[in-house]
Amino acid sequence: MRKKLLFGVVASFGLTSSVFGQAPLKPCGTDEHIRRLYAENPELLAEHQMLLKNSAHTEITKSGDTTTVYIIPIVFHIIHQYGSENISDAQVYDQMRILNEDFRKLNADTTDIVPEFQAFAGDAKIEFRLATRDPLGNCTNGIEHIYSHLTNNGDDFSKLNQWNRSKYLNIWVTRQIGEAGVAGYAFYPSGAEGSSFFRDGVIILHPYIGSIGTGSPGNSRALTHEIGHWLNLSHTWGDNNDNNVGCGDDGLDDTPETQGSPTGNCNLGLNECNPGIIENVQNYMDYSYCSRMFSLDQIDRMRTAIISPTSNRDNLWTAENLDSTGADYAIGSMPSCAPKADFFPNKSNTCVGDNVTFNNYTHGMVAGDVATYSWTFQDGTPATSTATSPSVSFNTPGWKTVTLTATNANGSDTKTETSLIYVHGEWAEFTGPTVQNFDSGSDFWISQNPEENYNKFQKTFGNGRNGTNCYVLINNRDISNAIPFSDEAFYYDRLGETVDNLITPSFDLRSTTGVQISFDFSYGAGTLTTTDISEQLIVYSSRDCGNTWTQRKVINFGSNPSIVTAGYVGFANFIPSNDDQWKTVSFNYTPNSTDAQTRFKFEFTASDFSNNLFIDNFNISGTLGLEENITSLIEVSPNPVQTGSSVNVTIPSTEENLTIELVDINGSLISRVNVSATSGAQTVAIPMNVAQGIYFLNAIKGNEKTTRRVVVQ
Numbered sequence: 001m002r003k004k005l006l007f008g009v010v011a012s013f014g015l016t017s018s019v020f021g022q023a024p025l026k027p028c029g030t031d032e033h034i035r036r037l038y039a040e041n042p043e044l045l046a047e048h049q050m051l052l053k054n055s056a057h058t059e060i061t062k063s064g065d066t067t068t069v070y071i072i073p074i075v076f077h078i079i080h081q082y083g084s085e086n087i088s089d090a091q092v093y094d095q096m097r098i099l100n101e102d103f104r105k106l107n108a109d110t111t112d113i114v115p116e117f118q119a120f121a122g123d124a125k126i127e128f129r130l131a132t133r134d135p136l137g138n139c140t141n142g143i144e145h146i147y148s149h150l151t152n153n154g155d156d157f158s159k160l161n162q163w164n165r166s167k168y169l170n171i172w173v174t175r176q177i178g179e180a181g182v183a184g185y186a187f188y189p190s191g192a193e194g195s196s197f198f199r200d201g202v203i204i205l206h207p208y209i210g211s212i213g214t215g216s217p218g219n220s221r222a223l224t225h226e227i228g229h230w231l232n233l234s235h236t237w238g239d240n241n242d243n244n245v246g247c248g249d250d251g252l253d254d255t256p257e258t259q260g261s262p263t264g265n266c267n268l269g270l271n272e273c274n275p276g277i278i279e280n281v282q283n284y285m286d287y288s289y290c291s292r293m294f295s296l297d298q299i300d301r302m303r304t305a306i307i308s309p310t311s312n313r314d315n316l317w318t319a320e321n322l323d324s325t326g327a328d329y330a331i332g333s334m335p336s337c338a339p340k341a342d343f344f345p346n347k348s349n350t351c352v353g354d355n356v357t358f359n360n361y362t363h364g365m366v367a368g369d370v371a372t373y374s375w376t377f378q379d380g381t382p383a384t385s386t387a388t389s390p391s392v393s394f395n396t397p398g399w400k401t402v403t404l405t406a407t408n409a410n411g412s413d414t415k416t417e418t419s420l421i422y423v424h425g426e427w428a429e430f431t432g433p434t435v436q437n438f439d440s441g442s443d444f445w446i447s448q449n450p451e452e453n454y455n456k457f458q459k460t461f462g463n464g465r466n467g468t469n470c471y472v473l474i475n476n477r478d479i480s481n482a483i484p485f486s487d488e489a490f491y492y493d494r495l496g497e498t499v500d501n502l503i504t505p506s507f508d509l510r511s512t513t514g515v516q517i518s519f520d521f522s523y524g525a526g527t528l529t530t531t532d533i534s535e536q537l538i539v540y541s542s543r544d545c546g547n548t549w550t551q552r553k554v555i556n557f558g559s560n561p562s563i564v565t566a567g568y569v570g571f572a573n574f575i576p577s578n579d580d581q582w583k584t585v586s587f588n589y590t591p592n593s594t595d596a597q598t599r600f601k602f603e604f605t606a607s608d609f610s611n612n613l614f615i616d617n618f619n620i621s622g623t624l625g626l627e628e629n630i631t632s633l634i635e636v637s638p639n640p641v642q643t644g645s646s647v648n649v650t651i652p653s654t655e656e657n658l659t660i661e662l663v664d665i666n667g668s669l670i671s672r673v674n675v676s677a678t679s680g681a682q683t684v685a686i687p688m689n690v691a692q693g694i695y696f697l698n699a700i701k702g703n704e705k706t707t708r709r710v711v712v713q
Contacts, residue, residue: 028185028225028235028287066125070306070317073131073327074169076143078206079151079158081450082344082361084214085175085206089143089363091213092130095223098211099128100331102224102284105293113282113292114268120254121293124302126231128169132326132335135163139337139410140326141364149451151175152497156199165192166312167325169230170201171223173209183208183222186229189311200311202226221291224284228294231302231313236260236285243287247273252297255280266290338411339371340364341404343389345421348448349503349546351597352426353393360389362406364413374405379423397425422446424545427672428508428597431663431698431707432515436504436618438469440668444505445471455495455606457502463575463614465520465582470616473500473604476526476573495606496534502602503546507620508698509591509598511707515622517600518586519615522576523557524569526609533558534607541589542599549601553587558607574611582616596705624696624707634660634699640711643692646685647710649699653680658701662686664693688712 074096080086101107105123113121130142150158154177162170177184184204192200207214208222236255238248243260258279259272266288270279281288283295294302306313315321322328329335342361350356362371375385378401380392394400400423403416429444436445438459449456457473464470475495509515517539525533535557540549557564566574566581576582591598604613635650649660657677662670675684686697690712697708 028183028222028229066300066303069125069127070303071127071129071322071327072169072306072316073167073322073325074128074142074171075131075134075140075163076171076173077159077161078143078145078173079148079160080145080175081147081149081151082359083175085151085173086145086361087173087206087209087213087215089141089365090367091210091215092143093367094210094212094215095220096128096130098220099224099227102221103127103227103294107292109292112290114278116278117280117282117293117295120295122296122299124294124299126302126306127331129322129327129329129331130334131163131168132329132337133324135167139335141334141337141366143363145340145342145361145363147451149497149499150494153494154178154203154205156203157494159198159201159203162198162201165197165200166315167321169227169316172201172203173206174203175206177203177205183219184226186226188229188232188234189305189308189313190232192311197311200230202230218289221284221289225291228285228298228302232305233285233294233298233301235287236280236283250285250298252295252301254295254297255283255285258286261286261288263287264289334366336366336369336408336410337364339369339406339408339413341406341413341415343402343404343415343417345402347547348420348450349422349424349542350394351424351545351547352395352397354545354547355391355393356421357391358389358402358404360404362404365408369408369410371406371408374407376403378402394421394423397423399423419449419452422448422503422546424506424597424599427506427659427661427700429505429669430507431624431661431696432507432509432512432591432620433622433624434507434620434668438464438471438616446501446503447471448501448503450500451498453498455498455610456500457602457615460614464616465522465576465579468616470520470614471502472615473502473613475606475610476571476612494608495610496608498606500604500606502604502615504600504618506545506597506599507595508705509589509595509620509622510593510705512591512620512622512624515589515591515620516586517552517589518584518617518619518621520582520584520617521555522565522582522614522616523563524566524574524581524611525557525561525564526569526571526611528568530558530561532607532609533561533564534605535610536605537613538603538605539587540601540603542601543594543597545597546599546601552589552600553585555585569611571611576614582614584617596700634697634706634708636697636708636710639708640713641688643712644689646687647697649684649686649697651675651678651682651684651699653678656701658699660684660686661698661700662688662690663696663698664690670695 076092078087103124103126131140134140146160148160151174154174158174159172186202187199204223204226208219209215211217211220234250236250237243237258237260238250244262247257247259249257256277256279257273261267261270261281270281271277282290282292284291308314339362343358346357373386373388375390377383377392379394379396399419400421401418405412405414447457455475457471460472461469537555538551539553541552542549555563565583636647641647658675660673664670692712695710695712697710699706
């Protein structure tokens, strides 16, 4: 090491800061992942040591080419759930600018490099281009947005849709990283050899991309750091210890031995390892967050990695590959493509007549492109729109089809969704008390599967309690025939954080007192390790068509293993086989005057060890009272009435339309009649084609309701 060249300069520098109003500073996770990988695969460590040996030879002989500018095609995969992690393409373009400035030593802040390191800061002559052709040869801007729960895992299994690593450098951007407190990580070329090819690339948190949007200037060099690892650079303190713990070095002459700065601590005079010799805290491979430079020897090592066949680095920059990936263009002259239409509503449940905003997430265009938009909304007001993010209300209940076509000078793209927004009707489907056993009267339940994948709530026949029908959330899937390392294999091996919903019909509970909600469920765990059982089932209620939800019951399977009704079932396709594998759960609910349409939602959050969940016998118990406060609304005769005949409902003059419902004692809807407003009294005949028993007639006008008991003989 060049200790003598850096001697005696400590007194010139104090403590400075480079934090510009950014997300909490986090370190790199590469060391931890590399150590774990090499422990499991010693042959990869041998490959790494061989690559370092070749690199050292190049540095000693200086026989490597130092003039060629290597261009690397790059693709960003934005893994998101339409939150802030779904960063804009503009934020990625900003990151590309920063990368190319850093690797070409064009960053303006090189003037801040302390004098003693100025001579060792170099131009790596490495540039990056967003790909303009995808693996199928289609036009792309090198950025794809993928909706997936795996944005919450942030590990190797979150590396969805990897483009051929011999052609592209893959970057995955996520909401979270698996290890708490880590900003991102990448493997050395040797760490992605052979069957580890799927690990190749960088995974990084969205606040560490670019200096705009969710990024910040202070965090914007994190990707430069991670690509340094991807090109075979270690941290400046080496691989065998952690920063700010013990002294170490990266095996390169012009990066002095160092213990590394504490994360975010830019101490330009740091000299803990060798008094009088300052440490290179401004190096991109430090954690100081005031990085400015790569050293000349680091550049030699990266360029050696680029020309090495290890993990196909030597193919990336070839003329043939640049042509194949569309990366053979000059900076600032990236060709444009047609847009990729994308949208997501601000809520997935709403009432007839309520407004829904459709947020426009169209992407895929280069900077400066302008798109026009054409929307259509089934039963919507308006039915069409050319606004960027329109606000729409729907006139009828049910699932609604929404279509967006985005167009620019290069073409059009259309996205259609048929199960993204559910509109609830103006009237309740049932009056409490009621029992929903899925054998009859249970056709109004709604399954919401945000990722439109295999594991979703669906009705199953004969698998309920005592052999009845029920709902099941399929979490188990046989992937034994899946292509190894394919997205299917990764996805179903990592269900952790997927969320699926099952929503009940609406219930009018305004006249029901002493309400208690109960349901049966059956569940088996896929692991014997309690700490791995993180599944959670939460029950919510809503009085406003699902616009807002209130938590009512939480079942944490991991914190209470006894509630895993079937115990350990492994990865077999679990189906309950006896009554002992079922449990009944209940909670109290207090209705109020706004409970004209109360719904309940089952929300299940899976773990990586989830198996199938069964739900049966949803029961609303209580006492149904008779509302006599609007005594003049209707009169019913005859009462009792003979089965097969009709009752006459007399309605006085009313300025509003009203609805008459016939329900059974369980609250199940039998018939519904809409009655128009009239200036005089009118009589409506309601057929009583029902079995003998007690029934209820509900007359509903706005927020008013009168219930009459009818005896059928």
